[in-house]
Amino acid sequence: MPDNAIYYQVAYGAIIALFVGYAFSIRLRRQAIARKRRDAERAR
Amino acid sequence: MTSTPSARARAGIDWFALVAIVAMGAAFVRAIVFTPPDRLQGFAQKIFYVHLPSAWVAFLAFGLTAIAGGVWLFLKDPRLDRFAESSAEVGVIFTTGVLISGPLWGKPIWGAWWVWDARLTLTLFLWFLYLGYLVLRSAVDDREARARYSAVVGILGALLIPFIHLSVYIFRTQHPTPIVANPTGIQMPGVMITTLFLALGAFTLLYVALVRARMRLASERDALLDQAAAESTP
Numbered sequence: 446m447p448d449n450a451i452y453y454q455v456a457y458g459a460i461i462a463l464f465v466g467y468a469f470s471i472r473l474r475r476q477a478i479a480r481k482r483r484d485a486e487r488a489r
Numbered sequence: 490m491t492s493t494p495s496a497r498a499r500a501g502i503d504w505f506a507l508v509a510i511v512a513m514g515a516a517f518v519r520a521i522v523f524t525p526p527d528r529l530q531g532f533a534q535k536i537f538y539v540h541l542p543s544a545w546v547a548f549l550a551f552g553l554t555a556i557a558g559g560v561w562l563f564l565k566d567p568r569l570d571r572f573a574e575s576s577a578e579v580g581v582i583f584t585t586g587v588l589i590s591g592p593l594w595g596k597p598i599w600g601a602w603w604v605w606d607a608r609l610t611l612t613l614f615l616w617f618l619y620l621g622y623l624v625l626r627s628a629v630d631d632r633e634a635r636a637r638y639s640a641v642v643g644i645l646g647a648l649l650i651p652f653i654h655l656s657v658y659i660f661r662t663q664h665p666t667p668i669v670a671n672p673t674g675i676q677m678p679g680v681m682i683t684t685l686f687l688a689l690g691a692f693t694l695l696y697v698a699l700v701r702a703r704m705r706l707a708s709e710r711d712a713l714l715d716q717a718a719a720e721s722t723p
Contacts, residue, residue: 446526446528446529446531447530447531447533447597448531448532449530449531449532449533449597450531450532450533452532452533452536452593452594452596452597453532453533453534453535453536453593453594455593456536456539456540456589456590456593456594457517457520457521457535457539459586459589459590459593460539460543460586460589460590461517463582463585463586463589464513464582464586464695464699467579467582467699468699468702471699471702471703471706472702474706475705475706475709478706478709478710478713479709481713482709482713482716485713485716485717485720489720
């Protein structure tokens with residue numbers, strides 16, 4: 446059996462990083478919108 | 490101590506996302522620890538359990554983007570446009586997963602990170618096409634025009650999906666024919682099939698959780714824009 450575990454380990458790590466990074470980007474964008482809303486309410 | 494729904498919403502985590510995270514964890518643990526490596530391909534074959542579910546979700550996401558866009562053209566409901574936008578963005582993320590995991594599987598098995606065969610090339614085009622869809626959306630300010638243009642692009646983009654699926658039959662490709670959606674039945678041992686279906690379920694749950702989160706973002710953005718427009722109107 447070929448010794449090639451590193452490829453699946455890298456693939457799994459990359460997939461997890463991709464999803465976590467994307468979820469984090471949604472969170473950051475929502476926080477930015479909430480900040481803008483607060484600023485707008487404060488300016489009113 | 491129990492947290493209220495509003496407290497959970499403020500924290501940015503909902504119950505569906507938690508279920509999806511647990512399912513993804515279970516799928517990864519089963520694939521890594523409890524599923525044996527392939528006799529011929531070795532451990533690299535375990536990439537299958539993230540590669541195929543990513544491709545399935547990408548096709549699902551773009552298919553639903555097209556359907557939502559098509560229905561929007563008749564109903565003009567902004568929720569459909571927000572869903573199409575969210576599903577397309579999540580689909581691009583999953584297609585990115587396909588394009589990362591594919592070469593990592595190809596290198597040890599084919600001896601090449603990438604080959605320009607029909608399946609791989611069309612998948613790359615699909616990725617570019619929906620990246621273009623997202624760029625188009627960000628370039629058009631008028632909400633109705635943006636929804637109309639992107640609905641058309643979303644529908645036309647999804648027409649690539651059947652070609653991608655059938656490309657391994659139509660053309661001579663390096664990429665193998667489907668193992669699951671195969672007319673002769675699933676050609677895998679039971680333990681691997683169980684892991685695959687667990688991963689398919691987990692990735693689908695993750696898709697729903699990410700689309701829900703992305704739709705909340707789109708709703709909050711639109712509400713902010715509506716508020717700004719109302720305040721600027723004399």
